[in-house]
Amino acid sequence: MPHRPMTPANWALLVATAASFASSVVLNKMLVGHLPPLTLAAARVLLALPFCLAALWLSGSKLPRDRDDRLTVFKVSLGVIAIPYCALAIGQQTIEGGLSGILYSTMPLFTLLAAHLMLPDEKLGARKLAGIGLGMAGVVAVIGPSLLGGLGGHLIAELITLLGPLAYAIATVLMRRSRHLDPVALTAGLFLSAALVLTPIALLVDRPWTLAFDASILGGLLALAVIGTIFPAALNYLLLQRVGATRASLGMFLMPFFAIAFGALFLDERLGAGAFLGLALIVAGSRLVTHVPRSPGAMRGGTLGPTKG
Template sequence: MESKRPGLGVGLLLLGVLATLWGASYSFIKVGVETIPPVTLIAARTLIAGTLLLGVLAVRGQRLPTRSGLWWRFLVQACLNSVVPFTLIAWAELTVDAGLATILNSTSPIFAFLLTAAVTRHEPATGRKLLGVVAGMAGVCLIVGVEALHGLGEASAAQLAIVAATVCYAGAAVFGRGFAGVDPMLPAAGSMLCGAAILVPASLVVDRPWTLAPSTVSLLALLALSAFSTALAFVIYFRLVQTLGSVATTAQAYLRVPVGVVIGVLFLGETPTAVAWIGLICVVTGAAAMTLPRSAARRTSAAS
């Protein structure tokens, strides 16, 4: 028993680091899109992250697979997990606060459950999970606000774009189950490189990046986003999958919410509305009910 505790402690520490890295990504994006167009920002993000992950594979003595069938699956994963959602979030953060983006994007476990229940049906739809769905969706409605019901203005469209990105993340989680038996670093690197192969040409056509004059702050935000919130985060994530199991794949979904909001408040001067804070509580409660193991939920309720 004693021999396992150090490993668990390191795992929980890394879990907090992962939540911080992914929670900070929204602030990095917010700063990056100030002078770098969304498509170019995300193209650079995937290219830099994919290159760094290739370096990690090289250090581990691994190579990317050569089977074309696996690369087609990497391409689908890239579209669901990076190309579409990264671009939508970067565009949305032209008008949406980083804290608000963090809250909205935390609903991925809810949509993953809905897709699982409707498509794969490999998990039972328990009452606790249903409660989580209701609480989470209520939070989304509170955050997006009644403006969405009176016509989609620029802010509402941006908020809904983040929700659409979240649905993509949920689809990626369901689709990613098909990589069972494959070293998780391979689809991580492969999907990032596929994403870069799509986004870099798009950036060249749409934004003509050679004509841009990004600020030093935006460039630093891009580098931090790529190296820390993408490449390093994936390395930590896949280690946690092996050491902490489901905790690594679920706890970060709601741990990063308060992290992202606090970072937006402290460093970007954002001030979420009271309704947004209520929505945050609903979303976190819903995601926790959806993802916490049943034994953990019982311990939490007993402690309270």
């Protein structure tokens, strides 16, 4: 079935998807000052898990039963949920939400590098190497002031934050082994695996039963789980179905702009010129490596090129 063209409705869906992903960055930042990072990551997963299991039940799908499939789901859950959620929460103890969004926009670059190293049929050409170089120059521009100042807290937080998109990129390549799995079953399996990993760690390290939870914190956690976790995942799945992975990847380029805007609006954040220069270079580099020239068949309504990552 050919993908639909980029109609106004599909553009609106793309923008909504990017904005919803950006909301997770800002909502997470709002909660960082009230909860320890591991507890925040675990709570986000635990609150999102019932929605995933409900979707699994309603769809009639089953969790993966094959041993190899379960092992792949477990590994992928570390990369797309456990490590990114923890890295984001730890990094945001020091850096702004908008800056977190910029650093997360490096994911397409890391995905390409991971595919090059892990897949024999995904080697880098000159154009993609140039795009990666441009994007990494953007990373240097973003964290440049911290580098000049030595190994300070901001640099460490920025590097920890970068572990999120790096882990996500590696897991995206691993996820190719699970293409035969139903998307709803895969999502439920990922959140269940992440919950089994993060919950005992948070209990041991943070002892969350000693923390004070008021209504505003619980409301924020629920918003993060629904608006910032389940909602963007559902929108992204719908977007992939409608326009294909290549066009859907545009959402990653729009996401940091929304993160910056939301950070300024709700958190009164103001980023420096280096952050905006870095964002421009990262977006340009990512667009260069993910761009797929249209073939005559694609212009007549055929499928798009290979997926992002």
